[in-house]
Amino acid sequence: MSRGQLAAVVTLGIGLGPGAAPAFAQPAHDDFHHLGEINKASIVMLSEVGLVPGPMASAIAAGIAAVLAEQAEPGAPRSSDYLDFEALLVDVAGRDASRLHTGRSRQDIGSTFRRLGIREALLDAYEALLAPRDALLTLAAQHTGTIIPAYTHGVQAQPTSLAHYLLAFAAALDRDAERLEETFARVNRSPLGAAALATSGFPLDRGRLAALLGFDGVVENAYDANHVSTVDSKTEVASTLAISALSIGQLVEDVHIQYHDPAPWLLLDRSLTGVSSIMPQKRNPGILAQLRRLASTVIGDAQTVFLAAHNTSTGMADYRSTDQLLETAAKAAQMYRVYADVVNGLRVDPARSLAEVDADYATMTEVADTLLRHADVPFRVGHHYASEITEYGRARGKRPKDLTADELRHLYDEAYGEPLPVDVALIQAALDPEQMVAGRRGLGGPQAAEVTRMLQAGRERTEAGRRWLRDTRARLAAAQSALRSAFTQLMEAAR
Numbered sequence: 001m002s003r004g005q006l007a008a009v010v011t012l013g014i015g016l017g018p019g020a021a022p023a024f025a026q027p028a029h030d031d032f033h034h035l036g037e038i039n040k041a042s043i044v045m046l047s048e049v050g051l052v053p054g055p056m057a058s059a060i061a062a063g064i065a066a067v068l069a070e071q072a073e074p075g076a077p078r079s080s081d082y083l084d085f086e087a088l089l090v091d092v093a094g095r096d097a098s099r100l101h102t103g104r105s106r107q108d109i110g111s112t113f114r115r116l117g118i119r120e121a122l123l124d125a126y127e128a129l130l131a132p133r134d135a136l137l138t139l140a141a142q143h144t145g146t147i148i149p150a151y152t153h154g155v156q157a158q159p160t161s162l163a164h165y166l167l168a169f170a171a172a173l174d175r176d177a178e179r180l181e182e183t184f185a186r187v188n189r190s191p192l193g194a195a196a197l198a199t200s201g202f203p204l205d206r207g208r209l210a211a212l213l214g215f216d217g218v219v220e221n222a223y224d225a226n227h228v229s230t231v232d233s234k235t236e237v238a239s240t241l242a243i244s245a246l247s248i249g250q251l252v253e254d255v256h257i258q259y260h261d262p263a264p265w266l267l268l269d270r271s272l273t274g275v276s277s278i279m280p281q282k283r284n285p286g287i288l289a290q291l292r293r294l295a296s297t298v299i300g301d302a303q304t305v306f307l308a309a310h311n312t313s314t315g316m317a318d319y320r321s322t323d324q325l326l327e328t329a330a331k332a333a334q335m336y337r338v339y340a341d342v343v344n345g346l347r348v349d350p351a352r353s354l355a356e357v358d359a360d361y362a363t364m365t366e367v368a369d370t371l372l373r374h375a376d377v378p379f380r381v382g383h384h385y386a387s388e389i390t391e392y393g394r395a396r397g398k399r400p401k402d403l404t405a406d407e408l409r410h411l412y413d414e415a416y417g418e419p420l421p422v423d424v425a426l427i428q429a430a431l432d433p434e435q436m437v438a439g440r441r442g443l444g445g446p447q448a449a450e451v452t453r454m455l456q457a458g459r460e461r462t463e464a465g466r467r468w469l470r471d472t473r474a475r476l477a478a479a480q481s482a483l484r485s486a487f488t489q490l491m492e493a494a495r
Contacts, residue, residue: 028120031080034113036068037480038192039085040487041212043100047490049205052099054493060100061491063093080113082106103195103202107226111191114322115233116213118187119476121329122237126180126469128333129244131340133173133462137455139343140166144451146350147433148265149357158365159357159433162348163455164446170458172247177465179240184472187233190215191225197315198222212486214479227314234325235306241332242302245295248339252292255346259285265353269345291342294335301328357433361390361400366430366439375421388415400431 043064047057067088071078079085083106089097143162150160190213193199193206199222206218219225258264268285276282301324309319357363367389368382388411393403405424412420420427429435440447444454 028124029117030078031113031117032071032078034116035080035082035085035109036064037116037213037483038109038112039064039100040483041192041209042104044212044483044486044490045205045208046100046102048208049203051102051202051204056096056099058490058493059093060089060097061487063089063097064100064487065491066092080110082109103193103200103204105194105196107196108191108194110320111194111226111230112213114230114320115187115189115191115215117326118234118237118322118329119184121326122180122184122187123469123473125241125329125333125336126177126184126465128336129173129177129180130462130466130469132248132336132343133170133177133458133465135340135343136166136170136173137458137462139346140170140451140458141455143348143350144448144455146348146353147357147437148353149360149362156357156360156362159362159437160446161437161448161451162350162353163451166343167451167454167458169247169251173244174458174461174465176240176244176247177461179243181465181468183236183240185216187237188214188216189219189229190217191219191229194219194222194225197226211479212483214476223314230320231309234322235309238302238305238325238328241328242299244332245298245335248335249292249295251339252288252295252342255342256285256288256292263352265349265356267347267349268342269347272341272345287338287342287345291335291338294331294338298328298332298335301331304328354433358399358401361393363400363431363433363436364390366436367427370426370430371422374426377421381416385412385415403431 040061043052043057043061046052047054052060067085070076070088077084082101082104086098086101089100140163143166146162147159148162148165149156150158150165190206190210192209192213193204210216210218219229221228255266255268258266268287270283272287273283273285276284305325305328308321308324312319364386367386368379371377371382371385372379389400389403389408392398392407392411393400405428408424408427409420412418437446438448440450442450444450
């Protein structure tokens with residue numbers, strides 16, 4: 001999809017109904033803008049190393065500024081093809097202006113402006129990722145004592161706390177942020193000065209070019225710079241975003257399943273749902289479908305990035321385009337924003353979630369653990385006893401808390417021909433999900449103290465991510481300011 005087509009899709013949104021946000025936004029800067037920055041950096045470097053004499057370099061810089069101003073006018077073509085730029089530059093500054101291209105190729109120029117675009121899109125996605133991280137931590141802090149059922153194989157398994165559950169998804173976003181930071185470090189390397197694939201006979205200062213454009217270093221091998229790293233750098237970004245979409249899809253499904261229950265304990269705020277046009281009782285959670293669609297599209301688009309680079313020989317042009325990746329990153333940013341809206345819109349009924357746990361036999365592991373802990377009963381023996389309790393209670397339509405002390409004693413005696421080896425009050429306490437959750441001792445468990453510790457650690461990681469973004473953008477802004485200053489000084493020397 002071209003930049004023009006992308007803008008058209010942005011205008012239309014994704015057709016989710018009144019008030020729906022567009023799926024993705026236009027990139028902050030187009031390739032022509034990045035080409036202009038590359039040209040500024042190139043003439044500054046060429047002047048500094050003496051490959052273009054001072055007065056000539058100043059005239060070329062003035063010509064670059066004139067072309068950039070002309071192309072900023074409404075309706076200007078803003079071509080990212082350097083040869084188009086050079087033709088305009090020669091018209092303004094004369095034939096010597098072509099010396100701007102000393103030691104360069106459209107190959108390394110294109111590799112560079114694509115990396116500048118990817119870098120920008122990656123940081124925008126990272127910024128959007130902060131919102132759901134904050135939302136999950138905020139909601140978790142409100143529900144450290146809210147008991148909910150947890151499921152394995154789609155069946156109620158054990159009780160946990162809502163905070164414990166939400167912190168698992170916050171941890172997934174923490175890992176996504178780490179992957180984006182690591183990916184940025186590899187993306188933010190400059191190919192400029194690699195020329196077509198083997199550098200040139202001119203002593204260009206590739207490190208200076210990298211610094212002027214805010215890169216942290218260079219892609220050292222010139223062949224790699226244009227023809228190999230162009231594949232793995234963009235697929236790494238796509239892969240990271242696709243991985244992130246997976247856990248988001250899991251939470252969406254968990255919430256959506258609640259809508260199957262006539263009396264759910266977790267719902268969305270009414271402002272995030274719509275009323276059926278024919279069934280007045282229905283409240284449709286449309287935002288969940290919107291978020292799932294975005295997450296699925298991010299995963300699908302990421303695969304397109306991979307497929308476009310698959311089975312191509314080095315040097316071909318078709319695997320280098322970043323249009324699909326930029327769309328993927330923009331959709332990912334919107335996915336994170338909608339994810340935050342969903343989490344902020346969740347409404348919890350703690351009494352109902354506790355009742356759902358109490359209605360089934362999710363605490364049976366604690367029964368077996370209690371026998372082992374207090375009477376040294378082998379776990380498998382306790383496991384069998386707890387299973388017998390489950391079968392007995394379910395067959396009689398009884399909840400765990402409805403079972404009498406005599407029934408609990410009798411079941412053990414019937415299974416093993418000997419008295420229950422612990423006070424029955426301990427077994428009754430083991431049937432209480434609140435006590436079970438409070439009694440967990442393991443690192444990373446749902447007990448209040450451990451959840452509180454994980455909450456604080458999560459806040460610290462999120463704040464560290466916010467600092468990383470701020471510092472990274474500050475370094476890029478400083479490099480841009482330094483380039484602007486060096487370019488302006490060079491340009492003004494011609495006056």
